[in-house]
Every structure is written in structure tokens, then in C-alpha cells.
Amino acid sequence: MxxxxxxxxxxxxxxxxxxxxxxxxxxxxxAGDPAKGMVLLYIQKACTAFHEFEPACKQGALKPEQLDFFRRRLATRIGHVLKTMKNNGLDEIDGAAELAEILRSVESAKALDELAELTEDVHAVNHTISDSLEGR
Incomplete structure (x- = not known):
């Protein structure tokens, strides 16, 4: 349908x-605002990365010694969103501070499951940022 x-x-x-x-x-x-479109694209990429990482982690497909690799990869995704927001004057919208806090949690994670546990937080802030981008 x-x-x-x-x-x-x-x-x-x-x-x-x-x-x-x-x-x-x-x-x-x-809507014709390239900066908002790019922030949306990058937050979606970050959210997708977490949504793909989480089940792999929970299924035991990842090794503990891969923590640094995944911490860097996920932090880079979030960092890119935040940098794009800042570069385009969108760093004060709803969800930006929460995303920065998630970045700090990613960077300080001591285990893969700590990273996986952030997935729903990333998803929730994705909704907040998307609503902000739309002007809700």
C-alpha cells in the first residue's frame, strides 16, 4: 500500500x-535550507550507525578489543553532526546540548555494551533535532 x-x-x-x-x-x-538538510542527513547517519552497532554488539559479533575502533567511529559520526550544526548556526537548537553530552559518553565508554546502551539516547535526540529542524 x-x-x-x-x-x-x-x-x-x-x-x-x-x-x-x-x-x-x-x-x-x-524546505530549501541546505544546512538543515545536511544536519538531518548526518544525524540520520549517526543514528543508523548506532542502530547497526547495537544488535551486532548484543549478538556477540564484536570483540572487546574493538572498543577503541567503534568508540572513534561513533564519536566521529556524532562529532560531524555537531560540527555541521555549529558551522551553520544550528548549535543552539533543541537537542544540540543532549547530543554533545552523548558524544562525551561515547568518548568515555569503557566497554562495547556502554556504547550500545546509547542507541536509544541517540534515537531520541534524533527526534528532538529533527523536530527542531522542522520548526516544531
Missing amino acids: AYQDKFGYKTTIENEHWRDEEFQWSRILS
Whole structure:
């Protein structure tokens, strides 16, 4: 089944939460503000990285000696979001301070499972930032 928002964007996502997210992304990307679009892109990349990391960690697919590698990779993703926000005057929007705090937690994580536990925090701040980018 296809779903369409009031702006004409169509999706086949059945899950209402995911569909609403996709419609929101469409609105942000089509609003004509490149900085907001890029922040959205980078926060989505960071969120996806955590959502891919978490199940791999929980399934035991990662080795404890990989902590430094994953800590750097995930911190780089978040850092890129924050830098893009700052460079474009978006570093004071709702969610920015929380994302900076998550970055500190990533950088200080002592174990892979500590990183995995941050996934829902990243997801929640993603929603906050997305709402801010949209002007909600």
C-alpha cells in the first residue's frame, strides 16, 4: 500500500512511526535550507550507525578489543553532526546540548555494551533535532 503526505511525497512504509519519520525528513529536505538538510542527513547517519552497532554488539559479533575502533567511529559520526550544526548556526537548537553530552559518553565508554546502551539516547535526540529542524 502506498501512503502520500499532503505535499505529494509517496512511501510504502507500513509502520506508522517510520512513515511519519520519513514524511518529516521529506518536509525538512524539501524546505530549501541546505544546512538543515545536511544536519538531518548526518544525524540520520549517526543514528543508523548506532542502530547497526547495537544488535551486532548484543549478538556477540564484536570483540572487546574493538572498543577503541567503534568508540572513534561513533564519536566521529556524532562529532560531524555537531560540527555541521555549529558551522551553520544550528548549535543552539533543541537537542544540540543532549547530543554533545552523548558524544562525551561515547568518548568515555569503557566497554562495547556502554556504547550500545546509547542507541536509544541517540534515537531520541534524533527526534528532538529533527523536530527542531522542522520548526516544531
